[in-house]
Structures are given as C-alpha cells and as structure tokens.
Amino acid sequence: MSAGEHFREFAELVALGLLSLSFLLTLFRFVVGPTLPDRVLALDLLVTVGIGYLAVIGVRTGFTLYLDIAIALGLVGFLATVAFARFIMSRGPAGEESIEKDQQPEAEKT
Amino acid sequence: MMAEIQNYISGILIIVGAGFALVATLGVIRLPDIYSRMHAASKAGTVGSGAMLIALAVFAEEPATTLRALAAVAFVMLTAPVSAHLLAKAAYAAGYRLWDKSVVDEMPSAKKENRS
Amino acid sequence: MSLFLINLLLAIAWAAVSASFTLANLVFGFVLSAVALYLIREQVGYVGYLTRSWRVISLAVLFVYELILSAWRVTTLVLSPRMKVEPGIFAYPMKVDRDGEITLLANLITLTPGTLSVDVSDDRRTLYVHAIDCSDIDKTRADIAEGFERKILEAFR
Structure with missing residues (x-):
C-alpha cells in the first residue's frame, strides 16, 4: 500500500467523523426548531450532508454505484424542500412565537 | 505516479468538503434567524457536498463515472439556490419575521396578498 | 443558439465518422467544429458567436470563483467566536428583464458572498x-451591478 492510499484512507476516516458530527448537530437544529422553516432547512442540510456521506462511502468502498444513490437522494431532497416550501406558503404561520400577532388574520384568509 | 496524485487530490477534497459541511451545520446552529441560517446551509453546504463529489470524480477510473459525478455536482449547484430561494420566499410570505436586530427591511409586507 | 446546435451536431458527426464516442473525442470534435464555423463566420452571419461563448464561459468561471469565496466568507463568519452579523433585506433594482436572465441573476446572487435572493x-x-x-x-448593490449583472448582459445580449 502506497503513501497516497494511506493518506486517502486517513482522509476518509476524518471526513466520516466530521460528517457524523454534522449529522448530529443538524439533528439538534431539527429537534429544537424553533419554527417550521428552520426544520425544513435542517432537513435540506441533512440531505446535502447525506450526499457528501455517500460520495465518501463511494470513494472508500470503490463502488461507484453509490453515486447514483447520491443523485437520487439529491433529487428527492430538492423535491421535498420545494414541496415543504409550497406547504409553508399555503399554510401560513400557525401560532409560532416568532410571528407578529397582527399578521395572523391576514394569513388566514388564503 | 498518476494514481498517487489522484489519491492525494481526492483525499484533500474529501477533508475540505467534510469541513465545509461541518461549517454549514455550525452556521445553522449559531446564526440567529432562518434567513441568516439559509446563507450557511446553501453556500457552505453546496461547496461541501460538491467538493466530495468532485473527489469521487477524481478517484473514479472510468470516464463515465467521472462524467456522472460532475453532472451530480452541476445538479447540486443548480438546485441548492433554487430551494433556498423558494424556502426564503415561502417563509417571508407566511409571515416569519426577520431577527429583531436586523438593520433594514425594504421588502413590502403587502406582497403577501399576491401570493398564489 | 442555432449555431450552438450546429456546432453540437458537427461534433457528433465527427465522433460518428471517427467511430469513437469517448468524451475526449467528442470534446475534440466540438472544438474542431467551432474552428470550422469560425472559418465560415461571414457566411453563417454570427461573427460574435465565439466572443459570446467566451463570455458565457467567463461567467461560469466567475460563478465558481464567487461560490468558493462565499463559502469561505461563511466559514470565517461562523467560526469567529463573536459573530458580527447585521442581517437585513434590501431592494435591488434590476436592469435585466427577461425571465431566464432574472432566474440566472437570482441564482448567482444566492451563491455570492453574504447575499440571498x-x-x-x-x-x-x-x-x-x-x-x-x-x-x-x-x-x-454596486458590486452586483458591476459584477454579475454586467456579465449576464454581456453574455446574453
């Protein structure tokens, strides 16, 4: 095994550690909220980190099939974010704290 | 020799990408409101996963895989701003306010009536 | 745009004639047909095709550069112990008015340092x-007008 392969293996381990940490921290934001868009954003970031994770796994195992999974995950994540954004837009605010009180009647009529 | 360079480049790209992904997450944790958090998630997150996909492209042996990895990078770069933009628009239209300490807000709230 | 299609068709024809559909050969065929089109530029009428495609390429390069720069800005901002943020929404009057150009400008702004459309x-x-x-x-505002908007106008007008 050459020096370059050793370095790459080391880099993969470091990256997997960093990405796992990112997963946990994103999960923290997902649980804490405090609003629905924050949670949707956390979900979006989770998908982005997941794509990176799949790329690293693909390099580590040598199965480039993981790339197709990453592309599919990206597509699903994008569509999920778009769908959630449409949902937020049509639902309006629902009694969450960071919303001005006088805005609520206006939002309810749609 | 070529394989060695490939190993080094993809290793460095993997670490850089993972670092940017972690930065995006930290930004989402630390920044004060949804709009500022979106900055961190859309930029650092895109560069992070993009760098890791490029690492896969460098590492792959067949050109078909390299091409597919680059297509995936382009896809991520094109969709990330669109979803961030749409989420920001939706959050603003739904009435989620900016952070209290924001300095300016030139966007008219009356735009809400025009949403579809 | 139609010239771009002709260019692409010539590249595919080159790959078919030389009987190898590898990526390198397709790119080579594309460059070759671009040169061929350049030779008959007076006849096909588009003198500015090459300069225009050069501007599109420079726009793409600027885009990648700004993306990396903005990720770096976010990094320094997030990792500094005392974050100094003054967020806000400002209005930007656009000079571009076609749908495609607005989309492109909005996407570029989203991926540039510190701004999100x-x-x-x-x-x-x-x-x-x-x-x-x-x-x-x-x-x-001046940065956006001088950077991206000018480049977009150059590339697509």
Whole structure:
C-alpha cells in the first residue's frame, strides 16, 4: 500500500467523523426548531450532508454505484424542500412565537 | 505516479468538503434567524457536498463515472439556490419575521396578498 | 443558439465518422467544429458567436470563483467566536428583464458572498435580497451591478 492510499484512507476516516458530527448537530437544529422553516432547512442540510456521506462511502468502498444513490437522494431532497416550501406558503404561520400577532388574520384568509 | 496524485487530490477534497459541511451545520446552529441560517446551509453546504463529489470524480477510473459525478455536482449547484430561494420566499410570505436586530427591511409586507 | 446546435451536431458527426464516442473525442470534435464555423463566420452571419461563448464561459468561471469565496466568507463568519452579523433585506433594482436572465441573476446572487435572493416584485423590476451584512448596502448593490449583472448582459445580449 502506497503513501497516497494511506493518506486517502486517513482522509476518509476524518471526513466520516466530521460528517457524523454534522449529522448530529443538524439533528439538534431539527429537534429544537424553533419554527417550521428552520426544520425544513435542517432537513435540506441533512440531505446535502447525506450526499457528501455517500460520495465518501463511494470513494472508500470503490463502488461507484453509490453515486447514483447520491443523485437520487439529491433529487428527492430538492423535491421535498420545494414541496415543504409550497406547504409553508399555503399554510401560513400557525401560532409560532416568532410571528407578529397582527399578521395572523391576514394569513388566514388564503 | 498518476494514481498517487489522484489519491492525494481526492483525499484533500474529501477533508475540505467534510469541513465545509461541518461549517454549514455550525452556521445553522449559531446564526440567529432562518434567513441568516439559509446563507450557511446553501453556500457552505453546496461547496461541501460538491467538493466530495468532485473527489469521487477524481478517484473514479472510468470516464463515465467521472462524467456522472460532475453532472451530480452541476445538479447540486443548480438546485441548492433554487430551494433556498423558494424556502426564503415561502417563509417571508407566511409571515416569519426577520431577527429583531436586523438593520433594514425594504421588502413590502403587502406582497403577501399576491401570493398564489 | 442555432449555431450552438450546429456546432453540437458537427461534433457528433465527427465522433460518428471517427467511430469513437469517448468524451475526449467528442470534446475534440466540438472544438474542431467551432474552428470550422469560425472559418465560415461571414457566411453563417454570427461573427460574435465565439466572443459570446467566451463570455458565457467567463461567467461560469466567475460563478465558481464567487461560490468558493462565499463559502469561505461563511466559514470565517461562523467560526469567529463573536459573530458580527447585521442581517437585513434590501431592494435591488434590476436592469435585466427577461425571465431566464432574472432566474440566472437570482441564482448567482444566492451563491455570492453574504447575499440571498428572497423574492422578485410583481412588475419584475426589483429583486429583494437578504444580506448577512447590511452595514454598506450601496456598496453591495454596486458590486452586483458591476459584477454579475454586467456579465449576464454581456453574455446574453
């Protein structure tokens, strides 16, 4: 095994550690909220980190099939974010704290 | 020799990408409101996963895989701003306010009536 | 645009004639057909095709450069122990008015340092941009106008 392969293996381990940490921290934001868009954003970031994770796994195992999974995950994540954004837009605010009180009647009529 | 360079480049790209992904997450944790958090998630997150996909492209042996990895990078770069933009628009239209300490807000709230 | 299609068709024809559909050969065929089109530029009428494609390429390069720069800015911002943020939304009057160009400008703004496009006004003249550092709005506006908008106008007009 050459020096370059050793370095790459080391880099993969470091990256997997960093990405796992990112997963946990994103999960923290997902649980804490405090609003629905924050949670949707956390979900979006989770998908982005997941794509990176799949790329690293693909390099580590040598199965480039993981790339197709990453592309599919990206597509699903994008569509999920778009769908959630449409949902937020049509639902309006629902009694969450960071919303001005006088805005609520206006939002309810749609 | 070529394989060695490939190993080094993809290793460095993997670490850089993972670092940017972690930065995006930290930004989402630390920044004060949804709009500022979106900055961190859309930029650092895109560069992070993009760098890791490029690492896969460098590492792959067949050109078909390299091409597919680059297509995936382009896809991520094109969709990330669109979803961030749409989420920001939706959050603003739904009435989620900016952070209290924001300095300016030139966007008219009356735009809400025009949403579809 | 039709010239681009002809260019692409010539590249595929080159690959078919030389009987190898590898990526390198397709790119080579594309360059070759671009040169061939350049030779008959007077006849096909588009003298500016090459300069225009050069501008599109330079726009793409600028885009990648700004993306990396903005990720770096976010990094320094997030990792500094005392974050100094002054977020806000400002209005940006656009000079571009076609749908495709507005989309491109909004996407580019989203991926540039410290700015995120939020909405387009209904008359499609104003873009609402969220910036993470609103201490100098006029400078940010000037940056966008001088950088991306000018490049987009150069590339697509």
